[in-house]
Structure formats: C-alpha cells, structure tokens
Amino acid sequence: xxxxxxxxxxxxxxxxxxxxxxxxxxxxxxxxxxxxxxxxxxxxxxxxxxxxxxxxxxxxxxxxxxxxxxxxxxxxxxxxxxxxxxxxxxxxxxxxxxxxxxxxxxxxxxxxxxxxxxxxxxxxxxxxxxxxxxxxxxxxxxxxxxxxxxxxxxxxxxxxxxxxxxxxxxxxxxxxxxxxxxxxxxxxxxxxxxxxxxxxxxxxxxxxxxxxxxxxxxxxxxxxxxxxxxxxxxxxxxxxxxxxxxxxxxxxxxxxxxxxxxxxxxxxxxxxxxxxxxxxxxxxxxxxxxxxxxxxxxxxxxxxxxxxxxxxxxxxxxxxxxxxxxxxxxxxxxxxxxxxxxxxxxxxxxxxxxxxxxxxxxxxxxxxxxxxxxxxxxxxxxxxxxxxxxxxxxxxxxxxxxxxxxxxxxxxxxxxxxxxxxxxxxxxxxxxxxxxxxxxxxxxxxxxxxxxxxxxxxxxxxxxxxxxxxxxxxxxxxxxxxxxxxxxxxxxxxxxxxxxxxxxxxxxxxxxxxxxxxxxxxxxxxxxxxxxxxxxxxxxxxxxxxxxxxxxxxxxxxxxxxxxxxxxxxxxxxxxxxxxxxxxxxxxxxxxxxxxxxxxxxxxxxxxxxxxxxxxxxxxxxxxxxxxxxxxxxxxxxxxxxxxxxxxxxxxxxxxxxxxxxxxxxxxxxxxxxxxxxxxxxxxxxxxxxxxxxxxxxxxxxxxxxxxxxxxxxxxxxxxxxxxxxxxxxxxxxxxxxxxxxxxxxxxxxxxxxxxxxxxxxxxxxxxxxxxxxxxxxxxxxxxxxxxxxxxxxxxxxxxxxxxxxxxxxxxxxxxxxxxxxxxxxxxxxxxxxxxxxxxx
DNA sequence: CTAGGGTTAG
Numbered sequence: 001x002x003x004x005x006x007x008x009x010x011x012x013x014x015x016x017x018x019x020x021x022x023x024x025x026x027x028x029x030x031x032x033x034x035x036x037x038x039x040x041x042x043x044x045x046x047x048x049x050x051x052x053x054x055x056x057x058x059x060x061x062x063x064x065x066x067x068x069x070x071x072x073x074x075x076x077x078x079x080x081x082x083x084x085x086x087x088x089x090x091x092x093x094x095x096x097x098x099x100x101x102x103x104x105x106x107x108x109x110x111x112x113x114x115x116x117x118x119x120x121x122x123x124x125x126x127x128x129x130x131x132x133x134x135x136x137x138x139x140x141x142x143x144x145x146x147x148x149x150x151x152x153x154x155x156x157x158x159x160x161x162x163x164x165x166x167x168x169x170x171x172x173x174x175x176x177x178x179x180x181x182x183x184x185x186x187x188x189x190x191x192x193x194x195x196x197x198x199x200x201x202x203x204x205x206x207x208x209x210x211x212x213x214x215x216x217x218x219x220x221x222x223x224x225x226x227x228x229x230x231x232x233x234x235x236x237x238x239x240x241x242x243x244x245x246x247x248x249x250x251x252x253x254x255x256x257x258x259x260x261x262x263x264x265x266x267x268x269x270x271x272x273x274x275x276x277x278x279x280x281x282x283x284x285x286x287x288x289x290x291x292x293x294x295x296x297x298x299x300x301x302x303x304x305x306x307x308x309x310x311x312x313x314x315x316x317x318x319x320x321x322x323x324x325x326x327x328x329x330x331x332x333x334x335x336x337x338x339x340x341x342x343x344x345x346x347x348x349x350x351x352x353x354x355x356x357x358x359x360x361x362x363x364x365x366x367x368x369x370x371x372x373x374x375x376x377x378x379x380x381x382x383x384x385x386x387x388x389x390x391x392x393x394x395x396x397x398x399x400x401x402x403x404x405x406x407x408x409x410x411x412x413x414x415x416x417x418x419x420x421x422x423x424x425x426x427x428x429x430x431x432x433x434x435x436x437x438x439x440x441x442x443x444x445x446x447x448x449x450x451x452x453x454x455x456x457x458x459x460x461x462x463x464x465x466x467x468x469x470x471x472x473x474x475x476x477x478x479x480x481x482x483x484x485x486x487x488x489x490x491x492x493x494x495x496x497x498x499x500x501x502x503x504x505x506x507x508x509x510x511x512x513x514x515x516x517x518x519x520x521x522x523x524x525x526x527x528x529x530x531x532x533x534x535x536x537x538x539x540x541x542x543x544x545x546x547x548x549x550x551x552x553x554x555x556x557x558x559x560x561x562x563x564x565x566x567x568x569x570x571x572x573x574x575x576x577x578x579x580x581x582x583x584x585x586x587x588x589x590x591x592x593x594x595x596x597x598x599x600x601x602x603x604x605x606x607x608x609x610x611x612x613x614x615x616x617x618x619x620x621x622x623x624x625x626x627x628x629x630x631x632x633x634x635x636x637x638x639x640x641x642x643x644x645x646x647x648x649x650x651x652x653x654x655x656x657x658x659x660x661x662x663x664x665x666x667x668x669x670x671x672x673x674x675x676x677x678x679x680x681x682x683x684x685x686x687x688x689x690x691x692x693x694x695x696x697x698x699x700x701x702x703x704x705x706x707x708x709x710x711x712x713x714x715x716x717x718x719x720x721x722x723x724x725x726x727x728x729x730x731x732x733x734x735x736x737x738x739x740x741x742x743x744x745x746x747x748x749x750x751x752x753x754x755x756x757x758x759x760x761x762x763x764x765x766x767x768x769x770x771x772x773x774x775x776x777x778x779x780x781x782x783x784x785x786x787x788x789x790x791x792x793x794x795x796x797x798x799x800x801x802x803x804x805x806x807x808x809x810x811x812x813x814x815x816x817x818x819x820x821x822x823x824x825x826x827x828x829x830x831x832x833x834x835x836x837x838x839x840x841x
Numbered sequence: 842c843t844a845g846g847g848t849t850a851g
Contacts, residue, residue, distance in 0.1 A: 172842055173842090206844045239844055242844095245846075274846055281847060305846070343849065381849090382850070409850040413850055
C-alpha cells in the first residue's frame with residue numbers, strides 16, 4: 001500500500017500546484033434551452049475572467065460597449081463565474097451602466113453565491129434607495145445571502161418587505177424563507193412558514209427536512225420525510241434523499257437508514273455521487289462497515305466525495321492507517337485531494353504522530369491555498385502540538401486571523417497531550433470563549449493526570465458558576481473520576497444527575513457508569529444499568545463481567561461471558577481478561593483453563609501477557625504453583641514483572657518461601673522500583689518466622705532508596721470523604737476510634753496476626769502498629785459514625801493486610817454490618833464473618 | 842430564482 005507520505009513525494013503530477021478553481025454555482029439538473037443568440041453563445045464559451053475581458057474588448061471594437069442588452073449579459077455571465085475577480089469586473093461594468101433590475105439581481109446572486117453576503121445585502125439596500133423595487137427574483141437571492149451569513153435581522157426585514165410588497169404567496173419566495181429561517185436556527189419560524197404554505201413543492205419539503213437535519217433534529221427530519229411520502233403527491237429527488245440520508249447518519253440508527261436506502265433502490269430516484277457518499281457515511285456512522293465497504297467498492301475509489309466520507313469516518317474512529325489507505329488509493333487514480341481530504345489526512349498524521357507526513361501535508365495545503373481556511377489551520381495546529389512541535393503550532397496560531405473556540409480548544413488539548421496540565425489550565429482560564437468541549441478537555445485532562453477531586457471541582461464550578469450544561473462526554477470523565485475515588489454517594493448523585501438532565505445514556509456512557517458503580521462496590525446498580533442498555537457491545541458485556549467478578553460472583557460472570565458469545569458478539573482481548581479474572585477470583589480452575597485454551601483455538605484471539613498473568617493467579621490460588629511456573633516458562637514472550645508478581649502473591653498465600661524468593665528475584669531485576677514485591681516477600685518470610693530474611697529484604701530496600709508507600713484508606717460518611725494514613729492519629733475523633741479498636745480486640749476476641757508486621761520489634765509494639773493500620777482506623781471510624789445496619793465502604797491504596805482482613809470479618813459478624821473493602825487489587829465484600837474473596841487475594 | 846453529504850477540538 002502506498003503511504004500518503006510516499007505519494008506526496010513521488011507523484012509530482014498529482015501534486016502539481018493548481019490555480020485556484022473558480023467557484024462555480026452548482027449545475028442545474030435541467031437542461032437549459034439553447035439559444036441562437038450569437039452574444040449568448042460566445043459568452044457561454046467564456047470560462048475565465050480573462051476570456052470575459054477579451055470579449056468586452058471585442059464588444060468595444062464593434063461599438064457595442066454601450067449596448068445595454070450586451071453589457072447586461074456580460075455582467076450576468078461574469079457573476080455566474082463567481083470568482084472574486086469576475087465579480088469585481090462585473091461590478092465595474094455595473095457601476096458604469098444604468099443598473100437595471102435584472103443587473104442588480106445578477107450581482108446580488110453572484111455576491112451571495114460566492115459568500116460575499118454583506119455586499120449582496122448592501123446592494124439590495126442601494127437598489128431600494130435608488131427606487132428600483134425588488135422582484136420575485138431579488139428576494140430569494142437576498143434571503144440566500146442572509147441564510148449564508150446567518151444575519152437574522154436583515155432576513156426578518158426582508159420577510160417584512162415580502163409581506164408588504166405582496167410576494168408572500170410566491171412559492172419560490174416562501175421556499176427561500178423556510179431555508180433562511182432554518183439555516184439561522186429559527187426552526188419554529190421556518191416550520192410556521194412551511195405549515196402556512198398553501199402548496200409545497202419538493203424544494204419546500206427538502207429545505208425543511210434539511211433544516212432539521214443540520215440543526216441536530218435528525219428524528220424530526222426523518223419523520224418529516226416519511227410524512228412527505230405519505231401525504232403529498234410530491235416525490236423526493238436526489239437532493240431530498242441526500243438530506244434524509246444524512247439525517248439517518250446523525251441518528252446512528254441502522255434500521256431507519258436501511259429503510260431509506262431500500263426506498264432509494266425501489267423508487268428510481270437517480271443515484272448520484274453525492275448520494276453514494278451520503279449512504280457510505282451513514283453506514284459507517286451506524287457501524288455497518290461491510291455495507292459501506294461494499295458500496296465503496298461498487299462505486300469505485302475515483303469519487304472524491306466518497307473517499308472523503310470513508311477517510312473522515314476512519315479517522316473519527318482512530319483508524320488512521322485505513323484512512324490514509326483510502327486517500328492514497330484515490331490519489332493513485334489521479335484524483336487530487338481537496339480541503340476536506342486534507343482535513344482527514346492531517347488528522348491521520350496527528351494520530352500517528354508522524355510529523356514528517358504532517359509537514360508534507362502542510363506543504364500541499366500551502367501550494368493549494370487551503371491555509372486560508374480556519375479548519376485546516378486548526379487541524380495543523382493539532383497535528384504539530386500532538387507531534388510535540390509547539391513552536392510550529394504557535395507560528396500558525398499567531399498568523400490566524402479568525403481564531404475560534406476550536407482553535408483554543410486545540411491548544412488546550414495539545415498541552416494535555418504533552419502532560420502539561422498547568423499550561424492547559426492557564427490557557428483554559430484566559431481563552432476568550434468556552435464551550436462544552438473546552439470544559440470536557442480540561443476535565444478529561446485532570447482525570448488523565450489522576451487529579452480526580454480537582455476534576456469534580458471543575459465540573460461543579462462549570463455548572464454553578466458558568467451555567468454550562470454537561471453532556472455525555474463530561475459525564476464519562478466524571479464517572480471515571482468517581483470510580484477511582486470509590487465514592488458511592490457521589491456515584492449515585494452522578495447517576496441521578498444524568499437522569500435529571502436527560503443526558504442520553506448510550507452504550508459508552510452506560511459502560512462508564514457500570515464501571516463506576518463496580519468500583520464503588522455497588523454491582524447491583526451496575527447490572528441494572530446493563531439490563532437497561534439497548535445496544536450492548538463487547539465493552540458493555542465486559543463491564544458487566546467485571547462487575548460480577550469484582551463482587552465475587554464468578555459463576556454469574558462466566559455465564560455472562562457465554563451469553564455474550566451466544567448472542568454472536570466476537571470476544572476481544574479485554575473481555576478475556578474479565579472472564580479469566582472472574583475465574584481466578586472465584587477459584588474456577590477448570591473453567592478458567594478451558595476459556596484460556598479457547599482463546600486462540602476457537603476465537604482467534606492471541607493470549608497476551610495479561611492473560612498469562614490471570615492464569616498464573618488462577619493456578620496459584622488453587623495451590624498449583626508448579627503448574628503456574630511451567631506456564632510462565634512456556635510463554636512465547638519473556639514474562640514481565642506483573643506475571644512474576646502474580647506468582648509471588650500466590651506464594652504468599654500458599655506459604656511457599658523458596659518460590660517466593662525466586663519470583664521476587666525476577667521482579668527485582670525486571671522492575672527494581674516496584675516496592676510491592678519487597679513487601680510481599682518480607683510478608684512471606686515474616687509468616688514463616690524467618691526474621692533474618694525479613695531484615696535482609698528491608699535492608700536491601702533501604703540501600704536502593706525504596707520506601708514502602710504509606711497505607712491510606714478512604715471512607716465516605718454522609719458525602720464527606722475522610723482519609724486515614726497508617727499510624728496517623730490526627731483525626732479529631734481519635735479518642736473514640738481508639739476506644740472502638742480496643743473494644744473489638746478485647747471484647748470480640750480478635751487475636752492480632754503478628755506475622756503481618758514486617759518489623760522485628762517486640763510483641764507489644766507489633767500489636768500497636770497493627771492497630772493503627774489505615775483500614776482499621778477507617779473501619780473503626782465507620783462503625784462509630786454511620787448508622788446501624790448500613791454498609792461500610794473503604795477504599796485502600798495498597799493490598800489489604802491479613803490481620804485487617806480478619807478484623808473486618810469479625811466486625812461484620814459481631815456488629816451485623818456489611819463491609820466493602822476495595823484494595824488496589826480487588827473487592828472484598830464482607831458480611832457475617834465471611835469474605836467474597838474466600839481469604840485469597 | 843429556491844433545497845444538498847463529508848468539516849477541526851473532548
């Protein structure tokens with residue numbers, strides 16, 4: 001496959017600099033009657049400003065340069081070309097001549113169609129001052145200028161004039177009004193004009209349908225299309241079809257899209273390039289790649305618009321390679337990329353972080369004069385920022401005349417991509433305008449940097465101070481932040497907030513919420529969200545499996561896994577991690593083995609390191625340490641530290657000192673900075689009473705400058721989060737907490753498991769240190785400060801210690817409390833003296 | 842004379 005980069009360098013013919021193409025108005029599908037007038041015929045042959053000027057010369061030579069009819073025709077043709085130069089030329093002739101109504105109309109139309117809307121409206125005004133009244137042609141041109149430039153005030157004035165001058169019954173004028181109001185976002189006004197029309201033609205319907213579709217009312221657009229099909233004898237044409245197909249694309253509803261497509265095939269509406277592109281775009285947006293590809297192959301890669309639709313959809317999904325493939329295939333056919341193609345191409349370079357290709361795109365942009373377009377500049381800034389070339393990005397940024405909110409957002413996102421949250425925040429604070437994407441960018445950046453509380457704080461100020469409404473993307477970030485904090489009250493509030501504000505709960509948001517509730521220890525709510533999801537993809541099923549696995553319900557997790565396959569979904573690497581983790585946590589050795597075996601054989605998914613890690617967990621838990629070691633040695637790739645750590649953790653539970661030392665040795669070579677392995681190893685030695693070895697491990701940690709990070713536990717009481725650090729006695733309720741701890745150990749007969757203390761100190765000291773573990777402090781605080789019978793939820797940053805685990809089980813029985821303890825590895829649902837982990841973690 | 846898809850940032 002030729003890459004974009006290579007084609008850019010190797011095909012000078014394709015990439016030769018072009019003169020900017022004249023802005024020709026779209027061809028009418030009707031054939032215009034040919035005239036035999038010699039002036040008309042020779043004017044028709046003029047396609048450049050140069051030829052028009054020559055024609056003017058020849059008129060002068062014949063003494064016809066004062067002939068009103070000839071000059072009028074020349075002006076009209078000049079306006080039709082629609083380039084800046086031809087319009088200037090037309091204006092000169094216009095200013096020297098009498099300026100008939102027809103000539104005014106021609107010029108207003110020319111200005112409007114080439115985007116010089118202000119000029120068009122000024123001329124409209126001057127025409128009336130000069131006492132030439134507008135006619136049924138002037139109004140559509142003027143309204144089209146207002147629609148294009150979104151100047152509502154002027155358009156409304158023109159509407160008033162239409163009524164006053166009694167043109168309100170003209171079909172063309174009415175259609176123009178519908179289009180104008182719709183384009184300016186005044187859909188209610190547009191609909192009012194539309195509803196009051198005594199007769200409507202296909203343009204009326206199409207304008208209204210298109211207005212809905214473009215303003216985000218895709219459902220209304222599709223409904224109106226079907227209403228048109230039912231009620232009137234008006235038949236849709238290809239323009240109507242393009243509009244309604246694009247509405248289906250925005251709906252992302254395959255069923256409706258297919259219905260409309262079926263109609264196209266049966267109705268005999270002429271299929272043109274634009275319709276095929278719209279269809280391909282629709283199928284891609286509805287996730288039906290096969291049909292999209294089929295159409296793409298059927299209609300060929302020579303179609304610029306079609307390729308653009310394919311490429312932009314690939315980029316949107318992060319498939320940069322595929323997008324570049326389509327574009328280079330297109331270029332192989334000799335089709336030159338336009339600005340839309342370049343938008344996709346630059347976004348590809350940005351995704352691939354390939355600044356070399358990015359630069360050649362930049363060159364092509366400059367050679368073709370695309371850099372005057374804001375969107376192209378935004379894409380280039382994004383590309384240079386993501387490639388770490390901030391200076392180049394800012395050069396483009398400084399030169400931009402129309403910096404929009406998108407431009408600023410691009411800069412903020414660029415900083416975040418480079419991990420510079422401070423710069424992102426400074427830019428965010430000072431940018432002249434913010435929209436929901438700006439907020440989502442900064443909130444997402446904070447979450448990415450693990451600044452969860454800060455993210456939630458920004459989210460709160462976004463609504464309370466700025467009055468900005470959150471959307472689904474905001475909520476996904478916030479749900480992720482909340483999940484990391486493990487704060488269930490907050491999670492419930494977030495769920496409620498989404499319902500209250502009618503934020504659409506699609507699969508992606510649903511999956512985020514499920515993970516949030518799982519991580520907050522509420523698998524029931526996670527599953528109820530899953531039950532309510534309409535279109536479950538593999539990620540959604542994975543979240544459900546994870547929820548069940550986390551809560552210790554391994555059997556249900558495996559059932560879900562099989563149900564998913566029965567429904568015809570293709571499992572990916574991630575869902576296997578979920579299923580295998582479930583087996584491991586639930587001790588389902590045989591099923592775990594079967595699933596692992598089936599990965600490659602049945603489902604064609606190659607097991608990766610994580611999957612081996614799950615298997616080592618699974619075997620180790622069952623006491624099959626030798627088998628686990630064999631599996632590690634049979635791995636196709638060199639095992640990493642995570643896998644050895646799984647074995648080490650298993651050795652701790654099984655009390656296998658020798659293998660523990662072996663595994664720890666491997667980890668210390670592969671990842672010397674991992675403190676966890678030292679701690680686990682010293683745990684093993686301590687359990688075996690080998691204090692000399694414990695001391696050695698501690699000494700070697702000290703030599704390497706490693707310290708065991710302090711254990712911290714979080715507990716949420718009535719919406720407020722309390723943090724406890726191991727040994728920290730600064731909490732204001734400390735006397736009560738101490739009393740509670742004493743009560744448990746004295747009266748409930750809790751015998752401290754002194755082997756959990758890694759230091760060789762005297763017994764009393766050990767006892768004291770144990771009693772000040774962060775999770776114990778948090779549990780004691782939870783017992784005294786929450787209502788009887790309520791669950792106690794604690795989030796710990798490290799693995800829970802075995803003495804604290806025993807303590808929790810005892811407390812759950814004696815005080816009749818459920819305790820949910822989340823550590824850095826898994827959940828412990830503790831109730832009536834039992835834990836969902838079956839004492840293995 | 843009036844209507845058209847794809848358009849960068851999260």
